[in-house]
Amino acid sequence: MLHETSDCTGWSVCGREKRGARRRGRRTPLVCWAMPPTTRTAHAPRTTIRIGAHVSSSGGAEHAADRAHALGCDTLQIFSASPRTWRATPPSPQTCSELRRRRAEFDLHPLVVHANYLINLAGREGELLQRSRQGLRGEIERAVALGAEYLVLHPGSTMGEDRATALERWEEGVRVAFRGLERSELTLLVENTAGGGDRLGGTFVEVAELLDRLKGLPVAACIDTCHCWVAGYDVRSASGFEATMTELDATIGLARVPVLHANDAKAARGSHLDRHEHIGEGQLGRECFRLFLNDPRMAGKAFILETPVDEPGDAERNLKALRGLVTPRPPARRAKRV
């Protein structure tokens, strides 16, 4: 079956938009980059959400799969190298094959890699920009080697420079980093940020603008619940949640959001302070996550925790808290035989 998800709104490279072309007899492969790569062209829609966490890959990324499985995850996020230094070594072939094997065994899908926090593709010319470009290239290469479906990138900061120039530089940086790897099965996810100051990506409009600059590249978005709140979106009240969803769909498009970061927020709405909190213990509260997790528009998406680990057992507790908020669906009624 070709790509026919109900939430696909049709964007630049999405199958829906190309249906016309198909009808006209052109055999263009139908591709939606926001879809898991294995299902991009022959895709049965996933109807349930996946829940997981960011886990340590110390000792080798294959051990991250064990940790995620032990926690009870069905999706996971990792760093492929230290997130706060430029040093990185490629994963060994054994790590890559073993990670694939364990993910298949434990049904861990998708695998999301979070890029280094130092990368800033929008900053002014100089050593940081050069390192950022090389850094993103390394992130892409490692994520591809590990068989990851997604690589999450923070958009960075203009560092006080002219915004238009910064955006051009950002686009160039991503294009350079992807050169020759555009056809790999990896999608780059631009994450919404806490916003404020020179930070890019604080609004859905801005994330959409960044994505739209990258036509032809495999890009989509990752939405962080904490970042939404501190950037100013009221995702806590039912009406605010609905308004946020409407805006998200009208700008980025829900079909372009395969992954969400599920984090409660320590700071106030609109504060631009990025401080994650345990699920249900922050400003967002449990009801906010109930709204996200049970919204039919979220079907097929992966929710990944990036909550603090203050004490042993925190990851399990947060995962349990999220799962506990998912309302089980009643079994589908069988059609009456006549």
Ligand SMILES: [Zn+2]
């Ligand atoms: Zn996040």
Ligand SMILES: [Zn+2]
């Ligand atoms: Zn954050």
